[in-house]
Amino acid sequence: MYCYNQATSMDHVIPFARGGADDLSNLVPICGRCNRLKGDRTPVEWATRVFMNDRWSGDGTVQGGGRPGGLSLRELHTKAHEEGLEVLDAVEKVLTEIANVERWRWFLWSTSINYPGTVGIEFYRSFMQDRIKVAEAAGWPEVRPAHYRT
Numbered sequence: 094m095y096c097y098n099q100a101t102s103m104d105h106v107i108p109f110a111r112g113g114a115d116d117l118s119n120l121v122p123i124c125g126r127c128n129r130l131k132g133d134r135t136p137v138e139w140a141t142r143v144f145m146n147d148r149w150s151g152d153g154t155v156q157g158g159g160r161p162g163g164l165s166l167r168e169l170h171t172k173a174h175e176e177g178l179e180v181l182d183a184v185e186k187v188l189t190e191i192a193n194v195e196r197w198r199w200f201l202w203s204t205s206i207n208y209p210g211t212v213g214i215e216f217y218r219s220f221m222q223d224r225i226k227v228a229e230a231a232g233w234p235e236v237r238p239a240h241y242r243t
């Protein structure tokens with residue numbers, strides 16, 4: 094859920110090694126690449142690292158900063174903070190979806206797969222966005238809408 098790649102495993106949002114729960118209250122789908130890169134970081138630590146690495150050259154200069162009209166370190170920090178909050182919003186939205194029994198049932202019904210599983214919610218967010226919108230507007234109906242009959 095941290096990117097648009099298909100999820101292949103589940104991520105402990107707060108790393109298990111750092112006290113995160115080992116149940117659905119702390120698990121979201123994640124792709125292999127994000128899983129390796131996130132490691133034992135919290136979402137905020139990870140987002141901050143990605144954001145700063147994108148803008149920190151390693152030689153003491155900051156892309157977009159350090160020159161007239163560029164970003165100050167404080168502004169960089171503020172932007173990284175905002176990015177971290179966006180990641181947290183996304184994580185909490187997915188956790189809410191997972192905890193939503195109606196939605197969970199809808200996914201089970203519409204996919205005939207177990208969720209969470211190797212093909213997670215991100216697959217449907219990427220490829221079934223229209224179906225999700227229709228189903229959400231209809232209150233996650235158990236009866237298949239006529240226009241989806243095949």
Ligand SMILES: [Zn+2]
Nearest residue numbers: 096098124127
């Ligand atoms: Zn990813």
